[in-house]
Amino acid sequence: MNIKVIGVGKLKEKYFKAGIAEYKKRLDKLAKVLIIEVGDEKAPESLSAAEMDQVKEKEGGRILAKIKDKEYVIALAIEGKQRSSEAFAKEIADLGTYGHPDITFVIGGSLGLSPAVMARANDTLSFGKLTMPHQLMRLVLMEQIYRAFMINTGSPYHK
Numbered sequence: 001m002n003i004k005v006i007g008v009g010k011l012k013e014k015y016f017k018a019g020i021a022e023y024k025k026r027l028d029k030l031a032k033v034l035i036i037e038v039g040d041e042k043a044p045e046s047l048s049a050a051e052m053d054q055v056k057e058k059e060g061g062r063i064l065a066k067i068k069d070k071e072y073v074i075a076l077a078i079e080g081k082q083r084s085s086e087a088f089a090k091e092i093a094d095l096g097t098y099g100h101p102d103i104t105f106v107i108g109g110s111l112g113l114s115p116a117v118m119a120r121a122n123d124t125l126s127f128g129k130l131t132m133p134h135q136l137m138r139l140v141l142m143e144q145i146y147r148a149f150m151i152n153t154g155s156p157y158h159k
């Protein structure tokens, strides 16, 4: 199974980098995991609605350039579809079993994902109504992907 996580902007904080590296190391034994960072656009408070759309479109274009046709894309979005860790694990297992071994997760920048990225997505994933910073979201997502693999292998990691 090939897991790709595309995020906008570089991880700055050491503690996020360390956490993500730890889950990547654990996952590397179970799947091929690729983390891709695409460039972010400056998004000062003063931007108009049209300028904000442009920021999302530019970042979205960079995200889409990293996605191949065969990839099954899951967009992380606050208003997306929530599920339990067990349901998420089953979904990943089913995708692998039924012809979608290339799963790509996309996380938006500070203004979120563009309509074009949302249109490309095969599914959405919400971690609830709370807004998380995109760097933290990357770490939480990596833990949940690792948890999914642990659930699917029957490991006591998931209680």
Ligand SMILES: C[S@@+](CC[C@H](N)C(=O)[O-])C[C@H]1O[C@@H](n2cnc3c(N)ncnc32)[C@H](O)[C@@H]1O
Pocket: 075, 076, 077, 078, 080, 106, 107, 108, 109, 110, 111, 112, 113, 125, 126, 127, 128, 129, 130, 131, 132, 133, 134, 137
């Ligand atoms: C700072 S948030 C963007 C906030 C923006 N106002 C929006 O509504 O998308 C950055 C990215 O993190 C992800 N994200 C943040 N909180 C999330 C949540 N509760 N569930 C799923 N994804 C989330 C989304 O991909 C979002 O585009």
